[in-house]
Amino acid sequence: MKSINTVHSTDSFNSDFSSSEAGHTPLIQFELDYIQFINEHGNWVNDQPSFATEKWLVDAYKHMAMNRVFDQKAIALQRTGQMGTYPSSLGQEAFGVAIGMALETDDVFVPYYRDHGAHILRGHKIEDLFMYWGGDERGSATGPKQDFPVCVPIATQITHAAGAAAALKIKGQENIALVTIGDGGTSKGDFFEALNVAGAWQLPMVVLVNNNQYAISVPRAMQCGAPTLAQKAIGAGIHGIQVDGNDVVAVYQAILEARHRAKQHKGATLIEAMSYRLCDHTTADDASRYRDNDEVKQAWEKEPIKRLQTLLFNLNLWNPDKEQAWQNECADNVDQAVQRYLKVKQDTPESMFDHLYQDWPEAMSEQLDLLSKKIERMQD
Amino acid sequence: MSNVHNLQNDPEADVATESVLLEAVNLALHYEMQHDASVVVLGEDVGTNGGVFRATSGLKEAFGFKRVMDTPLAEALISGLAVGMATQGLKPVAEIQFMGFIFPAFEHLFGHAARMRNRTRGRMTCPMVLRAPYGGGIHAPEHHSESTEALIAHVPGVRVVIPSSASRAYGLLLAAIRDPDPVVFLEPKRVYRSNKQLLVNNGEALPLDKCFTLRQGKDITLISWGASITETLEAADQLETKGISVEVIDVATIKPMDMKTILMSVARTGRCVIIHEAARSFGVGAEIAAQVSETCFLNLLAPVQRVTGFDTHMPYFKNEEYYLPNTLDIVAAAEKCLKDG
Numbered sequence: 001m002k003s004i005n006t007v008h009s010t011d012s013f014n015s016d017f018s019s020s021e022a023g024h025t026p027l028i029q030f031e032l033d034y035i036q037f038i039n040e041h042g043n044w045v046n047d048q049p050s051f052a053t054e055k056w057l058v059d060a061y062k063h064m065a066m067n068r069v070f071d072q073k074a075i076a077l078q079r080t081g082q083m084g085t086y087p088s089s090l091g092q093e094a095f096g097v098a099i100g101m102a103l104e105t106d107d108v109f110v111p112y113y114r115d116h117g118a119h120i121l122r123g124h125k126i127e128d129l130f131m132y133w134g135g136d137e138r139g140s141a142t143g144p145k146q147d148f149p150v151c152v153p154i155a156t157q158i159t160h161a162a163g164a165a166a167a168l169k170i171k172g173q174e175n176i177a178l179v180t181i182g183d184g185g186t187s188k189g190d191f192f193e194a195l196n197v198a199g200a201w202q203l204p205m206v207v208l209v210n211n212n213q214y215a216i217s218v219p220r221a222m223q224c225g226a227p228t229l230a231q232k233a234i235g236a237g238i239h240g241i242q243v244d245g246n247d248v249v250a251v252y253q254a255i256l257e258a259r260h261r262a263k264q265h266k267g268a269t270l271i272e273a274m275s276y277r278l279c280d281h282t283t284a285d286d287a288s289r290y291r292d293n294d295e296v297k298q299a300w301e302k303e304p305i306k307r308l309q310t311l312l313f314n315l316n317l318w319n320p321d322k323e324q325a326w327q328n329e330c331a332d333n334v335d336q337a338v339q340r341y342l343k344v345k346q347d348t349p350e351s352m353f354d355h356l357y358q359d360w361p362e363a364m365s366e367q368l369d370l371l372s373k374k375i376e377r378m379q380d
Numbered sequence: 381m382s383n384v385h386n387l388q389n390d391p392e393a394d395v396a397t398e399s400v401l402l403e404a405v406n407l408a409l410h411y412e413m414q415h416d417a418s419v420v421v422l423g424e425d426v427g428t429n430g431g432v433f434r435a436t437s438g439l440k441e442a443f444g445f446k447r448v449m450d451t452p453l454a455e456a457l458i459s460g461l462a463v464g465m466a467t468q469g470l471k472p473v474a475e476i477q478f479m480g481f482i483f484p485a486f487e488h489l490f491g492h493a494a495r496m497r498n499r500t501r502g503r504m505t506c507p508m509v510l511r512a513p514y515g516g517g518i519h520a521p522e523h524h525s526e527s528t529e530a531l532i533a534h535v536p537g538v539r540v541v542i543p544s545s546a547s548r549a550y551g552l553l554l555a556a557i558r559d560p561d562p563v564v565f566l567e568p569k570r571v572y573r574s575n576k577q578l579l580v581n582n583g584e585a586l587p588l589d590k591c592f593t594l595r596q597g598k599d600i601t602l603i604s605w606g607a608s609i610t611e612t613l614e615a616a617d618q619l620e621t622k623g624i625s626v627e628v629i630d631v632a633t634i635k636p637m638d639m640k641t642i643l644m645s646v647a648r649t650g651r652c653v654i655i656h657e658a659a660r661s662f663g664v665g666a667e668i669a670a671q672v673s674e675t676c677f678l679n680l681l682a683p684v685q686r687v688t689g690f691d692t693h694m695p696y697f698k699n700e701e702y703y704l705p706n707t708l709d710i711v712a713a714a715e716k717c718l719k720d721g
Contacts, residue, residue, distance in 0.1 A: 135698040222452075
């Protein structure tokens with residue numbers, strides 16, 4: 001399938017200043033691959049790839065369901081004042097889970113901040129994820145040694161991924177650096193700079209754009225005049241592809257192809273995963289201020305979990321009893337993690353001085369004294 | 381925000397309304413856009429969404445998308461656009477969504493905006509405002525709570541303005557927009573909604589480069605800015621109950637700083653405590669202390685005290701209360717200062 005090389009802008013700046021027709025006229029004609037295996041109705045629309053065995057499909061489904069249960073609990077914790085601001089991954093579970101399943105142990109994962117499904121599969125304890133979003137640095141202390149922590153400053157992580165990929169290449173290690181970024185992040189210089197060096201140096205880097213159509217309130221069409229984000233790869237001399245980001249098989253397949261390319265020393269890949277942010281940007285946001293309910297309703301028709309469930313039901317790989325049992329298991333797992341999270345003793349105030357430098361600078365000791373006196377005053 | 385919208389319909393209304401700091405920012409933007417067609421607003425989510433804190437709420441509806449622009453997500457771009465617009469006769473008021481994300485904007489702010497007038501010998505200027513919410517205390521995610529005003533204040537050619545109340549936010553933002561040079565306007569988000577003040581929407585600016593003496597006293601001078609003014613005033617209240625006469629100065633314009641007001645006060649009281657949320661070393665407090673010692677050394681009755689954050693990263697929010705200066709810290713420092721003398 002090929003993507004359509006046009007973009008339609010809605011309200012505003014871009015439509016006003018271009019020609020009489022709204023939107024942008026592409027300067028060159030080209031086609032990008034767009035891959036999809038399971039459509040929104042849960043039907044195969046492409047040859048079933050060999051990795052997508054019955055077991056694999058059931059596992060992928062279970063991970064996505066787990067991701068959603070985690071997500072709902074995280075929001076509940078935030079709403080009840082037991083956690084901080086949280087960016088939900090509702091509707092983007094295929095993205096995180098495909099990444100988590102596709103990553104090999106020694107790959108370098110460079111996440112942004114909405115990859116909860118991938119983090120769980122990468123071995124992060126659920127209570128650690130709660131701890132991170134609950135305002136405790138110790139939530140970033142676990143996970144694979146080479147993986148980066150959650151990255152909040154937009155797009156900065158992609159230059160680190162390029163550096164990590166260069167390190168892999170220099171060390172002769174046959175792994176990839178896989179980085180995630182939102183559609184908004186593709187507007188930053190960091191994004192272009194990293195793609196550019198990935199092309200110049202043929203780096204083993206895989207860039208996954210979670211195009212969930214919104215950067216907080218700003219819709220995709222207002223972010224960039226190009227019809228696709230994947231085509232930004234062309235200018236950088238790397239491979240670009242669009243995938244159905246709500247199809248876990250398609251996202252996984254795209255990563256496999258990208259890994260194959262990297263292993264053959266044929267350079268980096270930009271994968272634009274088309275999805276939709278069914279949730280607010282974070283728990284501090286109210287998306288009803290800037291988008292129609294009808295649009296969200298339509299997006300729900302294409303969400304990633306239901307389609308895979310339908311497929312599994314049709315293949316007799318799943319049934320309501322199994323569903324109930326799995327939902328219960330997910331709820332139990334997450335509830336137990338919540339209990340462990342809530343029992344974690346708050347780190348000491350002095351911990352803010354920990355891990356600042358490897359060796360304690362003597363010059364800092366005076367400030368530690370100031371903190372002790374402050375704590376005494378606060379306890380009086 | 382109901383007050384803001386009422387006034388928006390009748391911008392000439394010279395009536396006083398109760399407003400919080402956030403509403404005052406919104407009101408000043410409405411007023412100035414109404415009265416100066418060259419003022420434009422740009423930034424991430426400032427248009428349709430009205431800003432993540434709602435500081436730009438209603439502007440797009442009132443002035444249209446050509447004057448209220450949702451930009452692509454790119455802070456270097458936002459400050460670069462502002463430089464370009466400012467040099468061509470517009471007065472851009474650009475928003476950086478949180479101060480923690482201001483760093484890409486520094487290239488254009490420091491490398492261009494701050495020096496354009498100087499290097500072109502006045503041919504080209506940059507009358508632009510970069511607004512950014514800053515500071516801790518709202519249990520925000522990582523990178524959303526820092527106070528790095530000293531980084532900006534260190535660079536020549538930029539003004540750094542920090543309001544601490546609704547009325548000063550209104551008057552100082554108007555002044556910042558009208559100023560012919562680049563101004564970084566930092567909004568203490570912890571007090572965005574805390575204290576209502578009676579505000580008259582009359583377009584009257586307050587002076588830049590002036591400290592505000594919030595309370596007069598003769599025994600000790602407390603100097604602060606931004607959100608810490610709240611605790612500083614509380615500390616002053618507590619000290620007054622102990623019979624100590626406290627002068628409180630809101631620095632307001634960090635750069636260039638009105639040292640005259642500060643030095644006159646300290647010369648009179650002989651005692652001085654500087655309070656800021658930012659890290660302790662190499663900060664604005666250090667600059668004030670240096671100038672006090674250069675000029676008022678012989679008037680000092682006790683060493684200058686600083687109440688500050690620590691030279692650590694702003695702790696993630698579970699422990700942020702241990703980082704932020706509180707009223708007890710300020711009282712303790714003042715008492716030490718009084719005892720030392």
